[in-house]
Amino acid sequence: MAGVRVDNVSKSFFDFKTHAELKIIDNVSFDVKDKEFVSILGVSGCGKSTLLYMIGGHERPTHGTISFSDVKDSKAHLTNTVFQEASLFPWRKVIDNVIFGPEITGGNKKELRTKAMEFINLVGLSGFESAYPSHLSGGMKQRVAIARALMNNPEVLLMDEPFASVDAQTRMIMQEQLLRIHQKSEKTTLFVTHNIDEAIFLADRLMILSARPAKVKEIIEVNIGKPRTWDLRSSKEFVDIYGRVLKSLREELERAGLFH
């Protein structure tokens, strides 16, 4: 487990249509504390995935730095990402997808498979361990991707709309499971979502990004104690935060010219 420091980070892409630099992330700074769960919200296309990619080391910031503190196990993985889009190896069975990380670092496949069953059970897919991804629904695939990331036990878990393709009922179950997993593993987590309800339910803090180019618009503390249960959604604190977030996001939609 570790903390993350994002320091004055900007990111531009070269836009081939206009032949100009297109600024996606504009001077963003924030800290994520060790063990903290932070939800990131922002209108579509504002740069949430790009931000996560930079923290995960898949994109380089144009300016600024990203650093990790309190790294406890220097040999462990720093980050693992649950990607927004389908990311399973289609030629590997569910269980072999789940063991991919430790297999790369050189574990014994047989032992890893035994351990992988725990994570497959955890995401509610026992019985599907020998299925190929092409036989799973979108939501099931995403749960395998979550099991794969958890199995690798990174210091920081990065999740990019992991439940976007999961149906509403399964989604509720997954949210409560993730909450429990986080409490037990105390894994620092950055969680991107468009679902305000889910963002609040899971997070210690919420970060709202402005429309492109993304700046940190607002950071909201979720002062609701854990463990949490589903019915806290009707509590005053929850409803207040919900209203604040909704207002903030609508402002951004308006700023981006999406309301007429």
Place this chain on the structure above:
Amino acid sequence: MKPSKLVSGAWYLIPFILILVIWEAVTTFSLLPPDIFPPLTTTFASFVSLVAEGTLVGSLIATVERVIASLLIAIPLGVVVGLLMGWKGSIFRFLILIFTVVFAIPKLAFYGILLFFFGVSDTSIVLIASLSAFFGVLFPAIASARSVDSTLMKVAKDYDAGDMQIFFKVLIPNAVSGIASGVKLALTLAYIEVVTAEMFRAAPGGVGLGWLMQLYAIYDQPGAVMAVLLVLLAFGGVVVFAADYAEGKLSMWRK
């Protein structure tokens, strides 16, 4: 099998039956002189006597062995080089012009050089056929490495896979079904090149289907030429079916 399936399957066989019927008609009504175009019966008799002599079987085995040997060289080499080229731009730029030029000319042009070095030998034939078959897998392998899902590459790096692991755990399995058509093409190319090389000069040991055909043509035995041709065709058919079967087995993970 359902009767409807049998009926639709019959369409595959009808052209062959038509050819046999036309063949028989041409010879029965003497539309072509029989010493140029032998009747089925003569062909069949030649076939039986060639099999009895052992020449045909010996030559078939020799040709098959040469084809297999060429593939054992060409497929692994073509897959590895092609994947590396599709994956790393520098390797692509280093090799592509040479390969394009060599690909564009008849491979038999190199056979002369090989004959200087290795004489009329299995080595010469296998090398020339490997060269030809290599291109069958090379280009599909390049395309396969380029079409690897970029998210899968990200995932591999996310779990700290190094270049070797990306090659063996992503590029190779991704290629298995993607280059099946290339493997099939390589089989055909190797077969064509072996038979052509056998025809081009005497075949080593005096065995090989191409050589046998050339021999009977020189000695003016159309029945025997036709018999060898039928064996060539039959083996070609076996090759294609074997390749299809292997492709199906290898890509079980697709739907």
